[in-house]
Amino acid sequence: xxxxxxxxxxxxxxxxxxxxxxxxxxxxxxxxxxxxxxxxxxxxxxxxxxxxxxxxxxxxxxxxxxxxxxxxxxxxxxxxxxxxxxxxxxxxxxxxxxxxxxxxxxxxxxxxxxxxxxxxxxxxxxxxxxxxxxxxxxxxxxxxxxxxxxxxxxxxxxxxxxxxxxxxxxxxxxxxxxxxxxxxxxxxxxxxxxxxxxxxxxxxxxxxxxxxxxxxxxxxxxxxxxxxxxxxxxxxxxxxxxxxxxxxxxxxxxxxxxxxxxx
Amino acid sequence: xxxxxxxxxxxxxxxxxxxxxxxxxxxxxxxxxxxxxxxxxxxxxxxxxxxxxxxxxxxxxxxxxxxxxxxxxxxxxxxxxxxxxxxxxxxxxxxxxxxxxxxxxxxxxxxxxxxxxxxxxxxxxxxxxxxxxxxxxxxxxxxxxxxxxxxxxxxxxxxxxxxxxxxxxxxxxxxxxxxxxxxxxxxxxxxxxxxxxxxxxxxxxxxxxxxxxxxxxxxxxxxxxxxxx
Numbered sequence: 039x040x041x042x043x044x045x046x047x048x049x050x051x052x053x054x055x056x057x058x059x060x061x062x063x064x065x066x067x068x069x070x071x072x073x074x075x076x077x078x079x080x081x082x083x084x085x086x087x088x089x090x091x092x093x094x095x096x097x098x099x100x101x102x103x104x105x106x107x108x109x110x111x112x113x114x115x116x117x118x119x120x121x122x123x124x125x126x127x128x129x130x131x132x133x134x135x136x137x138x139x140x141x142x143x144x145x146x147x148x149x150x151x152x153x154x155x156x157x158x159x160x161x162x163x164x165x166x167x168x169x170x171x172x173x174x175x176x177x178x179x180x181x182x183x184x185x186x187x188x189x190x191x192x193x194x195x196x197x198x199x200x201x202x203x204x205x206x207x208x209x210x211x212x213x214x215x216x217x218x219x220x221x222x223x224x225x226x227x228x229x230x231x232x233x234x235x236x237x238x239x240x241x242x243x244x245x246x247x248x249x250x251x252x253x254x255x256x257x258x259x260x261x262x263x264x265x266x267x268x269x270x271x272x273x274x275x276x277x278x279x280x281x282x283x284x285x286x287x288x289x290x291x292x293x294x295x296x297x298x299x300x301x
Numbered sequence: 302x303x304x305x306x307x308x309x310x311x312x313x314x315x316x317x318x319x320x321x322x323x324x325x326x327x328x329x330x331x332x333x334x335x336x337x338x339x340x341x342x343x344x345x346x347x348x349x350x351x352x353x354x355x356x357x358x359x360x361x362x363x364x365x366x367x368x369x370x371x372x373x374x375x376x377x378x379x380x381x382x383x384x385x386x387x388x389x390x391x392x393x394x395x396x397x398x399x400x401x402x403x404x405x406x407x408x409x410x411x412x413x414x415x416x417x418x419x420x421x422x423x424x425x426x427x428x429x430x431x432x433x434x435x436x437x438x439x440x441x442x443x444x445x446x447x448x449x450x451x452x453x454x455x456x457x458x459x460x461x462x463x464x465x466x467x468x469x470x471x472x473x474x475x476x477x478x479x480x481x482x483x484x485x486x487x488x489x490x491x492x493x494x495x496x497x498x499x500x501x502x503x504x505x506x507x508x509x510x511x512x513x514x515x516x517x518x519x520x521x522x523x524x525x526x527x528x529x530x
Contacts, residue, residue, distance in 0.1 A: 257376055284378045286516025296378045298310065299303040 044288040045075060045277040046265060053119070054079040054218060054248035055100055060114035062095050064107060069095045071272045072114075077218075082240055082249045084263035084280065086256055088300060091269040093252045097220050100250065101137040102130050118218070135162070138211035142223035144203035146195035146210075151178075151187050154195045154206055158214040173213060180246075181209035182239050201232025205239065212243070219243060221251045225258065237262045256296055260284045268292045302380070310375055314384065317367050318444070321388055321395075324360040325440040327353055328395050331402035332436060332499065335409060336429040339492065344413035350406035357399035364392050383516060387509035391443065394502040398436065401495040401502075408488045408495075415485045420475070424468035425489065428496045431461050435503040442510050451510035454503055455524050461500035468493050 055077035062070040070092040077083045077100075085093035098104045099116060102123065116123050123133055135158075146154050155174045156164075164170055174191075178184040183205040187198070195206055204224060211219060221240070225233040240249060240262045253259050259266050260280060267277040268291070276289040287293045294300050305311045331353050334346035368389050371377060377385050435454050442450035472486045479486075511519050 256378070260378070285382060287379050293379050294303055297381045298305045298307060300306065 043274050043276055045274070046279070048076050048078050052078050053117075055250075056115075056117040057096070057099075058115040058117075060096070060099060060112070060116060062092070062099065062104060063111040065109035066111075068272050070099075073269075073272075073274045075267055075274055075277045077248060077250055078265065079248050080244060080246070081265060082244045082251060082263040084251045084253060084259035084266045085269060086253060086259050086266060086295075087269035087275075088295070089254075090271075092272040093267075093269050094222060095272075096269065097222055097250055097252045099124075100218065100220055101134050101139055102128075103139070105130065135214055136216050137218045137220060138214070138216035139220040139222065140204070140207050140211055140224050142226055144200055144207050144227070146198070146203050146206050148194065148196060150192050151195050151198070151206060152191040155209050155213050157210060162214060174209075177209040177213035178206075180212055180243065181205045182235065182242070183209055199232070201228050201235060204228060204232070204236060208236075208239065208243075212247070217248065219247045219249045221249065223253055224251065226254060233258070256284075268295060270295070313367070313371055313375070314381065317364065317371065317385075317388060320360060320364050320367065321392065322440070322444060324357060324364065324392060324395050325436075325443070327357050327360070328398050328402070329433075329436055329440065331357070331399055331406075332433055335402050335405040336433060338406070338409045339412075339429065340426065342413060342417050344410045347406040347410045351403050354399050354403045357396060361392050361396045364388065380513070383513045387513040391506045391509050394505045398499050398502045401499050405492050405495045408492050412485060412488045412492075415488075416482070418482060418485055418489070419479070422468065422471070422489065424464045424471060425493055425496075427464045428461055428468065428493060428500075431457065431464065432496050432499045432503065435461070435500055439503045439506040439510070443506065443513075446510065446514050448511055448514040451507040451514070452524070454507035455511075455519075458500045458504040461497060465493055465497040 053076050057073055057075050057077075060070055060073045061068065073092070073096060085096060087093050095104065099112065100118075100123070104110050104112065112124060114124070118133070118136065122128070147157060149157075152174055155177050156170050159170060159173055164173065175184060175188075178187060183202060186202060187206075190197075195203065198206060204227075208219075208224075224240075225236045228236065237258065240251065243249060244264075251259070251263060263280045265277065266280045266283045268275045268283070268287075268289070270291055276283065276287060276292045278288065283292065284296060287296060331350045334350045338344060338346040368385050371385055375381070435457055438450055439454045441447065442454065469490060472490055476483055476486045505520075508520050508524075511517065
């Protein structure tokens with residue numbers, strides 16, 4: 039038995055996602071081993087670690103994206119507030135409304151800016167134009183994109199720049215007012231200024247959403263997150279406050295990784 | 302400590318450590334020279350001490366610059382960040398020690414032009430011995446990131462302070478008894494004051510080493526005070 043990794047504990051009212059001894063195997067090969075941690079509510083939590091450490095697998099467990107992979111076995115428990123989200127009878131579509139996700143490559147639908155943001159709302163049955171307009175404007179404002187697109191809401195979303203597309207995708211994700219926002223390398227395909235805009239946005243969104251970010255960019259994790267988990271070879275090595283993790287990590291492996299001594 | 306993936310980064314940090322060691326070595330030479338001069342009532346060491354101070358100042362600027370570049374280019378984290386931060390702070394204290402030795406060197410020149418004092422001053426000798434060993438240990442502890450030795454330096458500052466108080470008491474008495482030598486005593490008090498400050502600076506360096514080693518800021522916590530464990 040290995041020792042319990044350094045971790046953080048939160049009051050029940052501050053817990054958003056509670057992961058208890060989660061293990062994930064892809065066709066028999068372990069991707070996550072016995073991971074336990076709590077993602078706090080209305081905070082930004084970053085997962086860092088080298089490729090293959092399991093950080094994306096962990097992120098994708100939160101909206102059951104891993105279900106789409108053939109031969110996946112999941113054991114352990116994940117609660118979203120009170121709800122067991124690994125329960126077989128769970129309505130996965132309803133879960134994904136509560137847990138929104140944004141990917142590395144901006145993936146706007148080939149339709150207008152407006153329709154992109156209205157997409158999820160229409161799926162939820164919102165038809166009234168005035169109400170839709172109000173919600174779309176709110177989402178675009180929340181994603182810090184409104185001023186740039188308000189005069190071309192009918193233009194194709196594909197005419198936007200990469201950074202604008204990514205903020206559009208974030209607007210689309212938050213339009214349905216999820217509880218959690220999962221961001222998988224949200225800025226790694228963007229230029230430095232667009233990256234800073236996304237980071238600024240993440241900070242603002244944390245006032246209303248619980249956010250989990252997976253990133254290869256350690257400095258980005260340091261800038262945007264309140265808490266950081268370091269994963270290595272499918273195991274949680276350390277989960278600490280971001281300020282502590284980057285100035286005085288408790289685990290030797292964390293120290294080696296964040297100082298660039300990981301070989 | 303394992304090596305960085307970037308060999309160049311390792312080289313930059315090594316270079317930084319080497320410059321701090323060099324600066325510490327210069328300051329140690331300044332300190333030992335003024336102690337020698339005071340112990341033998343000889344002003345010869347004064348001039349080289351003053352000359353060395355320019356080299357110390359130049360190194361301070363170079364090290365500061367190197368630290369700025371490392372922060373800008375490498376974004377150091379964890380122990381690397383603590384190393385850079387403690388160096389930025391430590392060199393300020395080393396530079397001040399250099400300034401204090403320069404001050405003592407100038408007073409040494411004044412003192413040696415005056416008639417020698419009649420009685421030995423054991424408290425001054427004690428202060429000189431103690432601050433020299435504190436500085437040497439602080440520099441060694443820095444090179445080895447030796448927490449125990451750094452803590453020892455911090456606690457030893459108290460005895461320098463006590464020797465200083467005792468010396469001032471003695472000199473006040475001597476001044477009353479031998480007013481003709483007032484100028485000399487006055488200069489000796491100023492020298493002692495500088496040694497006392499040097500002890501404080503060596504103690505500060507010890508505190509940065511503890512921060513470097515364990516990421517804990519122990520300043521202003523009465524470490525080394527008698528009430529402390």
